[in-house]
Amino acid sequence: MITSSIPIQVQKVQKSRVTDVNVNEVPFGKVFTDHMFIADYKDGEWSNFKIIPYQHLEMSYAMSALHYGQAIFEGMKAFRQDNGDVVVFRAKDNWARLNRSAHRMAMPEVPEEVFMQGLLQLLSLDKKWVPDSENGSLYIRPFMIATEEAIGVKISNEYQFIIIAAPAGVYYAQPIKTLIQNTFYRSVKGGIGYVKAAGNYGRSLYPTKLAQEKGYQQILWTDAETGKYIEEAGTMNVMFVKNGVLVTPGLNETLLAGITRDSILKLARKQDIPVEERKVSIEEILNGIESGEVTEAFGVGTAATVAHITAIGYEGKDYVLPPLEQRKLSPMFDKQLRDIRKGRIPDEFGWLTKVE
Ligand SMILES: Cc1ncc(COP(=O)(O)O)c(C=O)c1O
Structure with missing residues (x-):
């Protein structure tokens, strides 16, 4: 009010x-x-x-x-x-x-x-x-x-x-390739990773430049404490679909609580799509891509809404995800968010404020 x-x-x-x-x-x-x-x-x-x-x-x-x-x-x-x-x-x-x-x-x-x-x-x-x-x-x-x-x-x-x-x-004309590296970290416990402070972005530029030189558009950031868990994709939160379940790293003090992330989780829960907010290890995702259990990976944020991830690079190997035509949930959320914003479907969550 x-x-x-x-x-x-x-x-x-x-x-x-x-x-x-x-x-x-x-x-x-x-x-x-x-x-x-x-x-x-x-x-x-x-x-x-x-x-x-x-x-x-x-x-x-x-x-x-x-x-x-x-x-x-x-x-x-x-x-x-x-x-x-x-x-x-x-x-x-x-x-x-x-x-x-x-x-x-x-x-x-x-x-x-x-x-x-x-x-x-x-x-x-x-x-x-x-x-x-x-x-x-x-x-x-x-x-x-x-x-x-x-x-x-x-x-x-x-x-x-x-x-x-x-x-x-x-924002991204094409789907993106992301790189997992364990030299640089975006955020540390007790730091400022959970807020939008300019310094978070300054520190990410050099490692991102190195990734881009290798042909990856963004870094898939991992946790600085163990280097084993996936946290964010560039300046986006990250989501995966594994065996039909929408899986995303749980919020903590090293992740930014994205509003797009929250919107997609709300849309998923409303449609009874199973959702898991929890730790997501590199091993789980890379093994899941190889076994075919992980079928979608995407970044979510205001600038891009949904940025499809085509491949994840790790220790010299690219783990390639199924083609976009086979993905179901990420294009669906992208469309649902657009339809709400464009006024094509009701704004059931009260997300829109009209400008007079
Ligand atoms: C580090 C980081 N993570 C995630 C996001 C996504 O947040 P939102 O969906 O609120 O744009 C952003 C962008 O604001 C960001 O800078």
Whole structure:
């Protein structure tokens, strides 16, 4: 429930850039909408709520986010339904996760009304930027950075919460190959793997580059403690179908609790598809691929929704999964999520918020 209304100052662009852009064609994350939402935090309070033309940040080179990594973000999407309405998917879940990240990084929580009203007013102004293509969406990036001008490792006294948005098409044009390696780890016990802190992504870039040089698009991350269990696929959660059961690593402090993961588990349970959230070992999956028991492997996340995994590389060998045409559950969940977002089937879980 939004309990109070915040005063948002709105400064609109004189002329929208949307007519210069084909929103159905732009590359992911490169072109931003006309406006952005900003809120400032200082001395224990959020204030100065504004929507302004999308612009660059004026900052101090001593800004603490740049040095000590107090930077967190979210990724979510708005969709254009078949009837032209614009809806945003599970926005409150992203708000709640942003605050879990804020808590872990000793940053201030963002009140629900700031997040939701900032988001909905921004989307309302920039509605035209939401693609109408079958796989198009408006990718929304809420984020918070520590803005205090101060060198010295300490909790910043000042922050900005910002929302920007970019039209997006298909994230992975092709199914992906993933690599299991046991040199680098994404996340450790007691670390920050369960939140969306910028540092998690910075540390993943080098190992991912090495995997890509070997022909794999993403790493299938394993647990740092034993190196035996599968945790995530790149920046997605990962799911398998084994003997008709939907199997996915159980949540713990080294995994991000993905909203797509949760949505697919809810859809599966509703349809009485057996689901197991538990430890998933490398051995189990690779043996299962060889014996034919593991029939599907896929990454799940906001950017791609479902990214089919064609093969898993491990110690010099590729374990190849059955072709996409033979897969049942992953294309079904992909379609069901699209149908809900597009308004083709009822939103039984109350996941959509309409943008007025
Ligand atoms: C590390 C990681 N795991 C999983 C996910 C999937 O989460 P979601 O479905 O909420 O996008 C993401 C993307 O946000 C991620 O960055």
